[in-house]
Amino acid sequence: MIPVWVLTGFLGSGKTTLLGRLLKSPDFSRTAVIINEFGEIGLDHDLIETSEESFVALQTGCLCCAVRDDLVLTLEDLLRRRAAGTAPPFERIVIETSGLADPAPILHALMLGPTLAGQLVVAGVVTTVDAVNGWRTLDRHREALKQVAVADRLLLTKTDLLDAPATRLTARLAALNPPARLLTATFGEVEAAGLFDLVCGSRAPAELARWLALSAPGERRGTQHGHDTEIVSVAIVWDRPMRAVGLTLLLEVLADHCGGDLLRLKGLVNIVECPERPAVIHGMQHVFHPPAWLARWPSQDRRSRLVLIGRNLRQAWIEALLTALEMEVAEVHGVAAKLPATGEQ
Amino acid sequence: MSGAIPDYLAALLQESLAAWGVAGVVSRSADGGLELRAASVHLQIARAPPGLPFRWLVGDGDRNRAVSGVPGLLRTVRAGIDPSYRPIAARIAALPLAP
Numbered sequence: 001m002i003p004v005w006v007l008t009g010f011l012g013s014g015k016t017t018l019l020g021r022l023l024k025s026p027d028f029s030r031t032a033v034i035i036n037e038f039g040e041i042g043l044d045h046d047l048i049e050t051s052e053e054s055f056v057a058l059q060t061g062c063l064c065c066a067v068r069d070d071l072v073l074t075l076e077d078l079l080r081r082r083a084a085g086t087a088p089p090f091e092r093i094v095i096e097t098s099g100l101a102d103p104a105p106i107l108h109a110l111m112l113g114p115t116l117a118g119q120l121v122v123a124g125v126v127t128t129v130d131a132v133n134g135w136r137t138l139d140r141h142r143e144a145l146k147q148v149a150v151a152d153r154l155l156l157t158k159t160d161l162l163d164a165p166a167t168r169l170t171a172r173l174a175a176l177n178p179p180a181r182l183l184t185a186t187f188g189e190v191e192a193a194g195l196f197d198l199v200c201g202s203r204a205p206a207e208l209a210r211w212l213a214l215s216a217p218g219e220r221r222g223t224q225h226g227h228d229t230e231i232v233s234v235a236i237v238w239d240r241p242m243r244a245v246g247l248t249l250l251l252e253v254l255a256d257h258c259g260g261d262l263l264r265l266k267g268l269v270n271i272v273e274c275p276e277r278p279a280v281i282h283g284m285q286h287v288f289h290p291p292a293w294l295a296r297w298p299s300q301d302r303r304s305r306l307v308l309i310g311r312n313l314r315q316a317w318i319e320a321l322l323t324a325l326e327m328e329v330a331e332v333h334g335v336a337a338k339l340p341a342t343g344e345q
Numbered sequence: 346m347s348g349a350i351p352d353y354l355a356a357l358l359q360e361s362l363a364a365w366g367v368a369g370v371v372s373r374s375a376d377g378g379l380e381l382r383a384a385s386v387h388l389q390i391a392r393a394p395p396g397l398p399f400r401w402l403v404g405d406g407d408r409n410r411a412v413s414g415v416p417g418l419l420r421t422v423r424a425g426i427d428p429s430y431r432p433i434a435a436r437i438a439a440l441p442l443a444p
Contacts (some may be wrong), residue, residue, distance in 0.1 A: 111438035255435035256419065256420055257365070287435075290437055317361060320361075321360075321361075323357070327351065327415055
């Protein structure tokens with residue numbers, strides 16, 4: 001399975017510079033890069049030199065609006081060429097979005113492309129943030145807020161242009177997306193290993209631990225300064241193991257009522273039917289990955305934990321929903337347990 | 346309509362109004378059901394009678410809608426309050442997480 005990364009970040013935040021440097025690094029060889037440029041004449045791909053084992057494909061037009069199907073076709077084509085030996089044997093794919101892109105539809109295209117299943121895995125989202133202009137960009141552009149909120153890695157760029165550390169901006173980023181790891185590029189240099197190692201899956205205990213460390217129950221507003229208050233991170237913890245159907249219903253209601261406002265959801269859930277193996281759940285807006293099952297609990301703590309990031313989420317509502325679903329499922333299950341088994345007289 | 350509604354459902358509906366940004370009140374009716382008032386909307390929520398393959402009934406004065414569980418109840422109530430509401434179906438990704 002080939003990991004796919006999405007590299008996003010607002011216009012001028014240093015995505016192409018970052019890619020250009022990474023692609024020269026031996027740590028980043030065997031990478032296929034898909035660059036999405038907004039406009040009919042692309043320039044960014046001309047600015048990137050690659051090693052012999054890496055290469056760049058180009059898409060013009062906005063990936064998040066018009067060319068989602070094209071993205072799937074491009075990925076299918078890359079995989080075909082790799083299998084036929086007409087493309088280098090790349091080991092990862094990076095999709096660089098245009099600076100104005102909403103990354104969510106791009107991720108949906110990836111997650112829902114049935115022909116890609118079995119060949120690709122979604123590895124995560126890296127978002128670049130310009131340390132000089134980032135604050136103002138977040139104030140003015142909703143796309144930039146969303147790019148930050150969905151990230152697994154936040155990379156602060158252009159810090160060498162600052163006279164003092166970007167303390168206020170890093171605090172704002174941490175408030176917008178508490179679980180994301182914040183890294184800093186110094187003179188455009190950053191270690192590929194820290195940036196593009198796997199983050200989402202069941203074999204990423206460090207990443208999971210980062211999410212779970214944030215799961216002290218509570219609701220956190222975007223910042224304390226009156227900005228971004230519509231983006232909230234909510235952590236829910238509960239003791240009782242949950243029936244699998246209850247989890248399904250929970251995700252169904254979250255999709256129904258939060259939809260596009262649910263920017264990210266991650267969690268570790270104790271499922272009644274499989275108590276020794278916690279389920280890792282992961283979703284974005286109304287699209288959820290199938291649960292990944294850990295081999296065992298990472299610690300003695302077997303409580304279920306969910307972290308949600310989104311707009312206008314209310315912890316009290318999610319807790320009330322969870323309670324209602326659990327009660328209803330228990331009630332139905334209790335009734336079902338009293339029914340005679342099929343064929344029983 | 347009749348039938349006692351559990352407290353957890355009353356709490357959920359009250360929290361749902363807040364989550365949807367709707368000013369409204371959920372109260373208990375004399376028969377143990379719930380009444381939800383928000384702007385000009387008045388809904389009655391009751392348990393479905395035994396023998397029906399539904400759990401709850403949502404009435405708006407003119408007619409009753411039967412729903413099979415909490416997800417359907419929330420969908421129906423929200424649609425009753427906000428005619429522009431369109432639920433978004435959850436989808437399961439074809440691609441797994443990174444292993």
